[in-house]
Amino acid sequence: MRERVYRSEAVILRRNDVAEADRLLLIATPKGKRWVIAKGARKTKSRLAGHIELFTHVHMMLAVGRNLDIVTQSQIVHAFPTLRSELSRLGCGYYAAELYDRFTVEEDDNPPLFQLLVETFMSLDRSPQPDLTLRSFELHLLHLLGYRPQLHRCVVCDDILTPDADRYSPTLGGVLCPRDRAADPAALSMSEGAFRLLRYLQTQPITVSERLRISVETRREVTDLLRASLRYLLERDLKSAEFLDRLLSLS
Numbered sequence: 001m002r003e004r005v006y007r008s009e010a011v012i013l014r015r016n017d018v019a020e021a022d023r024l025l026l027i028a029t030p031k032g033k034r035w036v037i038a039k040g041a042r043k044t045k046s047r048l049a050g051h052i053e054l055f056t057h058v059h060m061m062l063a064v065g066r067n068l069d070i071v072t073q074s075q076i077v078h079a080f081p082t083l084r085s086e087l088s089r090l091g092c093g094y095y096a097a098e099l100y101d102r103f104t105v106e107e108d109d110n111p112p113l114f115q116l117l118v119e120t121f122m123s124l125d126r127s128p129q130p131d132l133t134l135r136s137f138e139l140h141l142l143h144l145l146g147y148r149p150q151l152h153r154c155v156v157c158d159d160i161l162t163p164d165a166d167r168y169s170p171t172l173g174g175v176l177c178p179r180d181r182a183a184d185p186a187a188l189s190m191s192e193g194a195f196r197l198l199r200y201l202q203t204q205p206i207t208v209s210e211r212l213r214i215s216v217e218t219r220r221e222v223t224d225l226l227r228a229s230l231r232y233l234l235e236r237d238l239k240s241a242e243f244l245d246r247l248l249s250l251s
Contacts, residue, residue, distance in 0.1 A: 005063050005072070011117055012056055013097040017042060025052060025071065026101070027060070030111040033104050036062060038071040051076050055084055055093040057118055078118070080125040091247040092130045095240045096120050096137055102234055103145055113144050119206050131219055131248050132201075132209035138226045139202045147233055150174025151199045156183045163192050168225050170232040188228060194221040 013033070014026035023041040027034060041048045051058060051074035061073035083089040100117055104110070116137065123133040142148055153160055155174035167176040167187040175195065176183055197218060201209060223245075231237055 003064075005061065008060050008062060009077070009114070010058050010060050011114070011121065012052060012054055012058065013101060015052065015054055021046075023052060024068075028100060028104075028114055028117055030109070030114040032106060032108040032110060033101065034106050035068055036060075036071055037065070037068045038074075041071075048074055053079070053084070055080055055090075055097065055121060057121065078122060078125075080121050083121065083125040088247040089124055089130055091240065091244040092124045092134055093121065095134060095238065095244045096124065098238050098240045099138065099141065099230070102238065103141060110144065113141065116140050116144065116206070123206055123210055127210040129209070129212065129214070129219070131223065132212055132214065133206065135197075135219075135222055135226060136201045136204075136206045136209040138230065139198070140206060142229070142233075143202070147173070147229075149198070149202070149229060151195075151202055154180055156180040163195065165195060166190050166192075168228075170225075170228040173229075188225060190225060191218070191221060193218045194225060197222050198225065 008029045008031070010027040010029050012025055012027055016024045018024045018037070021040050021042040023038045025036050025038060027036060038048050038052050040046050041052055048071060052071065056076050057078040059075045059077055060071055062069045063072050083093050096117070120133060120137040124130045127133045139149070150173055154177035155169060155172045156176060157180055159177050161175055161177055165175050165177055166189060167181040168190045169176055169184040169187040171186065172184050175190070176187055181187065197214060227241065
C-alpha cells in the first residue's frame with residue numbers, strides 16, 4: 001500500500017498557475033514523470049515559492065491527494081543558475097525537458113533516465129557548447145529507451161562499419177555500409193566528421209561533451225541527423241527545436 005506521505009527527488013519540467021494561488025508542476029522523478037500541485041505557492045509568504053523554480057533539481061516531500069499529489073516541502077539540490085539566467089541555455093533546458101516528456105509516460109519507473117536528466121541539466125549549466133550536451137543527451141536517452149542508433153555495425157548486414165560509411169538512415173535505425181547504402185533511398189548523407197562525433201558521444205559519459213571543440217558545420221550536421229531520428233520516432237518535430245536553433249545561431 002502506498003504511503004500517505006513520501007519523499008522524492010525531482011526535476012521540475014513544467015509549471016502552470018492554477019486557481020488563485022496554486023502551481024501545477026510536471027516533475028521528473030526516478031519513478032517516472034507525474035503532475036503534482038503546490039498549494040498556495042504563489043502567495044507572497046509561501047515557503048515553497050523559491051524551491052519549485054523551473055528546471056531545478058529538488059528533494060520533495062509529497063502527500064497523496066485524491067487527484068494529484070500535493071507538494072508539502074521542497075528543497076533545492078541544484079539550482080542551475082547559469083542555465084536559468086542565459087537565454088540560450090534556458091532554450092536548451094526547454095528542449096531537454098520536452099524531449100524527456102515526449103518519450104516518457106507517467107509513472108514509468110526508470111532511475112537511469114532520471115539520473116541522465118540530472119546530469120544533462122548539470123552539463124547544460126556549465127558547458128561552453130551546450131548544444132553538444134543535447135546531442136549526447138539524445139543519444140543516451142535513445143539508448144536507455146531501446147532506440148539506440150546503430151553506429152558501429154551496418155544496420156542492414158551487421159558488418160563492422162569503416163570511416164567510408166556515409167549514409168545514415170533514421171527509418172532503419174542507423175548507419176549503412178557502402179555496400180548497402182542504397183537499402184534506404186531516403187538515407188541522409190553523413191560526413192566522416194559527423195560519423196566520428198556520433199560514435200564518440202554515444203559511447204562516452206555526457207560530461208565529455210563539455211570538453212570538445214567541434215566546428216559549427218559538424219555540430220549542425222549531427223543535430224540534423226539526430227533530429228531526423230527523433231522526428232521519425234515521435235512522428236513530429238519538437239516545438240522547442242526551431243526556437244532553440246535561433247538562440248544558438250546554428251541555423
